[in-house]
Amino acid sequence: MKAEKNCALLLAAVLAAGAAGCVQPSRTVAVPEEFRLQGQCVATEKGVYRVKNDEDPYAFRLDQKRIFYIDWDGCRETLFCTKEGCTHDTEDCPAWVGQGRMFGTEEDGSLLIDQPAEDGDEVWRVAPDGSEKTLVARCPAAGEGDAFLVGKNGTGIWSVAIREGGTYSLMVWQQPGQWTEVFSAGEVFQWPQMVRDNAFYYETWDNESKRATLWRAVLELSAEPERVVEYSIDWNRILLQGDAVWLADGRTGTISAKPLDGTGEAVAVCTLPEQAREHIVEPIDTDGSRMVLSWDGGFWAVDLSTGETVKIPPAGVDASGYALLPAYYIGSAGGQWALTDGYLRSREGIQYTGEGIRRTPRYDAQPCRLDREALLDGKLSLTEIRSDS
Numbered sequence: 001m002k003a004e005k006n007c008a009l010l011l012a013a014v015l016a017a018g019a020a021g022c023v024q025p026s027r028t029v030a031v032p033e034e035f036r037l038q039g040q041c042v043a044t045e046k047g048v049y050r051v052k053n054d055e056d057p058y059a060f061r062l063d064q065k066r067i068f069y070i071d072w073d074g075c076r077e078t079l080f081c082t083k084e085g086c087t088h089d090t091e092d093c094p095a096w097v098g099q100g101r102m103f104g105t106e107e108d109g110s111l112l113i114d115q116p117a118e119d120g121d122e123v124w125r126v127a128p129d130g131s132e133k134t135l136v137a138r139c140p141a142a143g144e145g146d147a148f149l150v151g152k153n154g155t156g157i158w159s160v161a162i163r164e165g166g167t168y169s170l171m172v173w174q175q176p177g178q179w180t181e182v183f184s185a186g187e188v189f190q191w192p193q194m195v196r197d198n199a200f201y202y203e204t205w206d207n208e209s210k211r212a213t214l215w216r217a218v219l220e221l222s223a224e225p226e227r228v229v230e231y232s233i234d235w236n237r238i239l240l241q242g243d244a245v246w247l248a249d250g251r252t253g254t255i256s257a258k259p260l261d262g263t264g265e266a267v268a269v270c271t272l273p274e275q276a277r278e279h280i281v282e283p284i285d286t287d288g289s290r291m292v293l294s295w296d297g298g299f300w301a302v303d304l305s306t307g308e309t310v311k312i313p314p315a316g317v318d319a320s321g322y323a324l325l326p327a328y329y330i331g332s333a334g335g336q337w338a339l340t341d342g343y344l345r346s347r348e349g350i351q352y353t354g355e356g357i358r359r360t361p362r363y364d365a366q367p368c369r370l371d372r373e374a375l376l377d378g379k380l381s382l383t384e385i386r387s388d389s
Contacts, residue, residue: 034196035104036331037150040065042102042111045335047071049080049111051097065097067111067126070385072337075369077387080130091115094126094133103149104195112136114149121149123157142171142179151195153219156180158200162189170200170217170225183224187213193240194331195219201228201240201260210234214245216262228262239283241330248281248293255283255291255304270307276300285330285338290376299325301378310378315343326370326380333372342368342382 035042040051048070066088067080081088081095088095100115109128114121120140126133141147142161151158156174163169166188171179187204190212194201200217210233217225229245231238239246244257246269253272258264272281272293279295286292291302292312299312314323328340343366371381 034194035102035151036194036329037103037192039329039331040101041332041339042105043332043334043339045072048332048334048339049102050332050339051100051102065099065101066093066095067097067102067113067130068095069130070339070367070369072334072369075383075385077367077385079388080126082129082131091124092133094130096133100124104151106152112152121147121159123149123152137173137175137177139173140179142173143169143181147171148192150192150200151219153198155219155221158219160189160192160202166190172219172221180221182221183217185225196260205233207233212236214238214240216260226262228260229258229266235280237280237282239286239330241286242288244288246283246286246291248283250279250281250295251277253277253281255293255302270302270304272302272307273309276309284328285333285372285376287376292375294325297323299375301376312375312378312380315380315382326368326375326382327365328370336372338370338372339385340368340370340382341365342370342384 042049050068050070051065052068053065068077069080070077079088079095081093083094086093090096091098097113098115100113102111103114104112106112106125111126113124113126115124117138120138122138123136124133125136137157139157139159142159145162145164147159147161149157149159156172159171159173161169161171167184167186168189169184170182172182173179185204187206189202190205191203193203193214198219200219201214202217203212203214205212211230212233213230214228215225216228217223229238229247231247235250237248240260243260245260247256247258247266249256253274253276255269255272256266257269258266276295282294284292284294284299289304291304293300293302301310301312302308314325316324324343326340326342328338332339367385368382369385374381
């Protein structure tokens with residue numbers, strides 16, 4: 001069975017909304033600088049592609065996923081298919097993903113789709129305008145255990161093969177068709193971060209020592225992975241953005257940065273106030289001089305030159321009284337904007353119990369366009385995404 005089916009880290013949830021119509025995005029989308037692997041989004045300055053289940057999310061079906069496109073300017077989500085007469089329910093549809101996922105991009109802006117096959121993966125290329133979908137390669141499983149694709153370049157199609165016990169190998173699939181093991185490691189593979197500048201960034205965790213390591217593996221034959229930074233699982237959280245990996249320490253309140261290429265040492269940038277200590281401090285977004293962090297159930301805008309903080313007001317509260325804060329990761333952010341869960345909408349739903357069926361309130365996340373500049377400045381500015389249905 002593929003890792004896609006049984007490994008939660010590769011199934012990061014995307015926002016739920018209704019079915020969308022078959023309309024072409026308003027502009028040609030620029031090639032992203034990087035591709036984030038932990039989610040089903042590819043964001044650019046003009047819009048964002050995302051994979052989501054086109055059926056009722058409460059039905060828990062995994063075979064009806066499709067690609068949708070959101071235009072930042074119009075705040076409008078459409079099904080990513082312009083194929084005339086398409087029924088959108090077979091692999092011939094450019095938007096149809098089934099049980100698959102996006103895993104990369106081409107230089108012309110085409111999306112690369114990984115769809116599970118009988119014994120491995122099928123790699124599909126979707127045209128930037130959603131007009132065409134073509135089969136690129138059929139790759140059998142990359143050795144024993146689970147495997148998932150992480151990127152494609154001139155050398156071939158790259159995959160991480162998870163071995164027994166969680167150790168792993170980096171493999172490359174080359175035409176006319178064979179897997180080559182580039183390297184194998186004894187650490188337990190934990191979390192894929194992104195592919196950028198032809199390098200794959202990922203984490204390994206040592207649960208015994210409570211230490212995690214961020215690695216950088218250049219996608220070339222015979223290239224060994226390089227250690228970028230090591231940190232505490234219990235107290236540190238990281239953010240890969242710009243040319244740096246940012247580290248937040250919940251014990252000392254220190255925010256540090258280290259070059260993403262692994263050179264040099266981590267340098268302390270600022271120290272947060274006492275109120276941030278002894279919490280898990282999570283870096284959310286940064287422009288290099290400002291940063292948004294979360295701790296103790298709140299979001300804070302931080303001036304990295306002074307360490308001064310401003311608490312960001314929530315969009316409201318949910319049915320239980322908890323603050324509604326924008327939920328997004330940096331892979332869903334492009335240019336000035338980010339795709340986020342803005343707040344919850346209530347509607348009538350159905351709950352199945354042992355004694356029958358009863359009607360109950362149901363709360364669905366409302367997709368919104370978030371203004372990143374405003375957020376870094378300590379303000380929350382959201383615009384609802386309209387979905388064609």
